[in-house]
Amino acid sequence: MSQLPKQPAEVSVPTSADVARLAGVSRATVSYVLNNNATVRISDPTRRRVREAALQLGYVPHAAARSLRAGHSRMVLLPSGHIPGGPLHQYFFEELQSGLRRLDYTVVQYGSVGLTADEAATAWAELRPVAVVVPPGITLTPHGTGILTRSGAKAVITLGPDPVPGAHGLVMDQRRVGESAVEHLVARGRRHIGVVMPQEPCRESFSETRLAGARRAAESAGARVCPLPLGYDEESAQRLAARWAELGLDAVFAYNDEYAMLLMRALQDAGVTVPADTAVIGADDSLIGRLLRPRLSTVRMELSMPQPLAETIDRMVQHPGGPPVHHDLLRTSAVHRESS
Template identity: 30%
Template sequence: MTGHDVARAAGVSQATVSLVFSDAAATRVSEQTRARVRAVARQLGYLPQASGRQLRLGRSGLVLLAVPDIRAPYFSRVLAGAHEAAEAGDLTVVASSSWDADKLVRIATNTQFDALIFCSPTDQQLERLPSGVPLVFLDADPDLASAGPDRLVVELDVADGMRRLLSHLRDLGHRRIGRLRYAIDDYTFRARQAAFAAATDGLRVSERPVRQAGDLDLARGCARDLLASPQRPTAVVCDDDVLAVAVYHAADQLGLGVPTDLSVVGMDDVDAAQILRPGLTTVDLGAESLGRKGIEAVGALLGDGRQPTAQGAELIIRESTGRPGR
C-alpha cells in the first residue's frame, strides 16, 4: 500500500497525501481534505513514513494500540479517541485486537513503534511485554507504572462508577441485587468485581458468572438462570452493556417487564444503551476520552506533554430502573 493508492482513493494528488502526513499539512491543506485523506489511509491500512519532525527527533511516528476486541463498541470508541488525538499530535495509530501475547510482541519487535498502548491488557500479555519501548496501559493495574520510567498507567475509575450504580438502586429501594459478571481473571474484570463487592453491604446478592466475553447466547442462558431463581432479584447489575442486553432478552422470555418487574443497569454506555427500549441506565466510562488520554500519556513519555489524569465515570440514568415491582 502506497501514498499513490491513498491519493487515487481519496481523489487528491500524491503531493497532497505527502503534505497531509507532513509538518506543512496544517497550513497548506484544508481541514476537510486532511480528514478525508487520513480516513482513506486508515481504511486502506496505509502507514506513512515518518514526517520531517519525527525524523529530526529520531522517531517513526507510529504508536501501536492493542485492545481485546476491536469489534466491541467500547473498544472501537477508545480507538476513535486515540486516532483523533494522534492526528493532532503528528502520530499514526496502528490497532491490534489479537489476544495472542506472543504475536503482539513479534509485531512490536519487528516494527519501529515509538510507543505501545495496551487497553484492558490480559495477564498473559503482561507476562510477555516487550522491552526497550515506552509502554502505556489503559484500564490497568496502577502498580504497572512502578516497573520503570518508561511506563504510564491511565486509570479508569470503575469503582466510582459501580458505587454510583448501586447507590442509585439503593435509593430506589432495591435490596435483592443480581449480578451478571464476566468470570475472566484479568485486571479489568477483577476491578469491577471488587468494586461491586465493596458497595453491596447490607444487600442480598445472587451472581451468575459468564465465562466467555462476546457470546450472547451463553450470557442469555446465565441471565435466565439468575432470573428464574425462587428469590428473584429486583435489579441486575451487569459488567457491561452487552450483558445487560442479554438480561433484557432473558426477562422478555420469562415474561418480566423492565423496569416494572426488574431493573437493569450496565456499564460502558455504548450506543446500544440508548437504542434499547427502555433505554439502559449505565455508567459512561468515557471511551473516547480514555483513548485520547492514552495518546497524551505517549506524549508525556516522549517528553512532549504532561501525564493525563485518571478517567472518571458518569452515571447515566435512563428508563431501565425504577422502584422494585414486588
C-alpha cells in the first residue's frame, strides 16, 4: 500500500550536550548561542560552530525546558473559538502573530469549543502562558482571569465587548455595529427595523451585543426594533419572508453580509422589493455584498490601535504592575449602496 520508509520505533533525541561535544564548547555556550542571549560575549566563529553542530545533529531547543529554567515562558496563548471572524479578524490575528514572533514570543492558539469558561481558563493555564489574548466570542470570567494570573500569566487581555475585572480590555465593542446600521436606516427615513439574530451556536455574544447597539440607536431616534431569529438555511429565510407583511417592517439590519444575502434572496422571491418596500443593510463590507443586485449597503469595521498590539502586549508583560489598559479598538461606518 505504500513504499515509504518505516518510521523507527525509537529515535534518539539529540541533546544540547551532544551539540556541545560536537562543537567542542560547554553546554552553557550552546545555550547562550541558541537562545540568542546577547548579554554574553561569544566570538562569531564559536557561534557559527555551535549553529552548525546543532544543524548537523538536528538539535532543536526545548521551549518548555527553557521556560522552566527561566522561571517564565515566552508563550502567548490565543484561544480560538469556532466563529469565522471574517477577513478583519483573520488579518488582525495574523498581524498579531507575526508581531509577537518578531519580539521572540511563541504564539499558540488553543481551540476552546465545547469547554465552559473556567474549564477553558484552566486548560490555558496548564500551558503556563506569559500572556493570553481572548478574542471576541470567547468568554473570560474574573475567576478565569484569576486562574491565569495565579499560574503566572503577566498579561490577560480580552477583546470582547466588555471589560473583565483584572484583565486588560482592548475591547471590540460590537454594539457600534448595530448602532451604525440603525443610524443609517433611520437617516434613510426608516422607523420599523428588524434585526436578524443568527441561530447558529456561539453567535449569541455577537448578535446580542449588536442588537443592544441597534436598540440604543433606535430609542434615541424614536424608531422601533424587532429581533428576527434566523437559521443559516434557505427554509428558515423563506419562512421569515412568508410572514414579512404581517411584521410591518420597512427596514432590516441583517447581522452581516452573508445573512443579508440569504434574507434578500428570500424577500425578493416572496415579491418584496428592496429597498422600496424594505431597506436591507449587512455588515463586514465583504465582496459578496458588492456582487448582489441591488448592491448591498453594509457596516464597515476597522480596528484602530494606538500602537501595534504586539508591542502593547510586550510592554504589559515587562511591566505587569500597571493599571488595566482599556481601549475600544473598533471603528464602524455605514456604507450606502443600493439596498437601503
